[in-house]
């Protein structure tokens with residue numbers, strides 16, 4: 261496919277050592293040669309591909325030397341987009357890099373849309389849709405594990421599995437076709453059903469395996485939303501601080517509807533915890549009133565993990581018991597804090613209320629027990645994991661939804677095959693499954709979807 265030539269700043273905005281303006285498209289080299297002067301005077305077009313060159317950019321309208329740069333020259337198709345790519349490495353700094361971008365745009369490039377470079381890599385067939393989506397996940401990954409999942413997907417692990425499943429479906433579609441075309445051969449019919457069933461059941465089992473990974477994949481991607489609760493003064497802020505200090509927080513601001521919510525990510529043994537709006541909860545004084553408040557209930561309900569803090573030196577109160585009731589169906593860990601003080605709590609009573617939930621004791625003031633707490637968090641997260649290592653995780657909400665749909669249609673096909681429904685009816689469900697799986701890798705994706713997906717990318721990616 262032939263496109264126009266796009267350009268964008270591909271490095272973060274702000275001051276830095278070096279910044280990159282990237283160009284891709286049929287005019288990329290021509291545009292660069294309008295601006296670039298190497299000491300030897302040779303144009304980039306005459307150079308061997310995949311080389312880097314020192315020189316200056318000149319404003320062609322004024323003849324003024326604008327910038328000192330290094331230019332990477334990469335002829336397609338062995339490039340990120342499969343098109344001709346030019347990367348101008350200039351001095352980092354907001355003015356410098358913007359001036360380079362302006363020059364490039366004046367010389368005929370169009371400002372790229374967010375994700376457009378990656379979109380071209382997709383449209384030009386270098387990567388499929390799930391790989392392109394993984395590029396974005398990679399940028400957003402906050403832990404090594406999340407990064408490994410994204411890398412695996414980018415290298416095509418999910419795509420390969422999906423393609424294998426689709427191949428199996430295609431084979432059974434073909435077999436059914438024979439059956440439909442030659443209904444007079446009974447032995448074909450006899451062969452078709454068991455073969456079709458076996459393939460369909462295998463596909464369904466594989467889809468189920470993928471779906472089983474999805475909750476973990478989602479958490480790796482988005483973080484385990486975590487809320488710290490407990491009566492006033494038990495040590496909630498201290499716990500938050502210990503987790504943040506031990507595990508360096510990444511703070512991100514997410515544009516909310518009424519105000520910006522600040523989220524803190526901490527990486528606890530590979531599990532990203534998203535500490536959600538804890539300040540709001542910490543500020544409320546009366547806990548009985550608080551769990552009656554709709555908003556707090558909602559925060560609790562949406563949490564993937566609750567850290568429920570108790571005071572070791574005091575007996576449980578009615579409030580504590582109420583809170584046990586409020587969180588009883590959720591994932592929570594009981595943190596019994598202040599073990600440096602004399603015991604006042606009835607541990608057996610806590611045990612009874614907490615049932616099979618994990619309990620750890622800490623003295624945050626003496627920095628004790630944090631290790632055990634982290635271990636408990638990691639265990640909670642990883643215990644359901646089916647053999648880590650080279651697992652194919654599904655973490656993307658779009659993929660999960662499509663896998664659920666595919667699971668339904670393939671189950672319909674299996675049900676129909678077992679019930680002696682005519683083969684051409686079964687074939688409809690199998691074909692539909694094949695189509696739905698195709699949407700994951702972008703084989704059957706429409707323009708609206710593509711635009712929506714790529715627009716979520718960073719500018720210049």
Ligand SMILES: Nc1nc2c(c(=O)[nH]1)N(C=O)[C@@H](CNc1ccc(C(=O)N[C@@H](CCC(=O)O)C(=O)O)cc1)CN2
Pocket residue numbers: 337338339340347386
């Ligand atoms: N300067 C710079 N650094 C970068 C990127 C970039 O675009 N520019 N990348 C951007 O994300 C990433 C690297 N990703 C890339 C992926 C594929 C190809 C590429 O040229 N692939 C070709 C040829 C491979 C080969 O030589 O065998 C291909 O697959 O056909 C280039 C970069 C990270 N670092």
Ligand SMILES: Nc1nc2c(ncn2[C@@H]2O[C@H](COP(=O)(O)OP(=O)(O)OP(=O)(O)O)[C@@H](O)[C@H]2O)c(=O)[nH]1
Pocket residue numbers: 490491492493494495496497498499542543597598599600601622623624625626
């Ligand atoms: N002895 C002792 N004191 C602690 C421990 N952890 C926290 N504290 C103290 O307990 C007091 C309350 O701690 P915070 O972390 O502010 O408790 P909180 O639950 O956030 O309190 P509120 O914001 O009022 O709900 C502070 O004076 C802490 O220094 C501990 O392990 N042992």
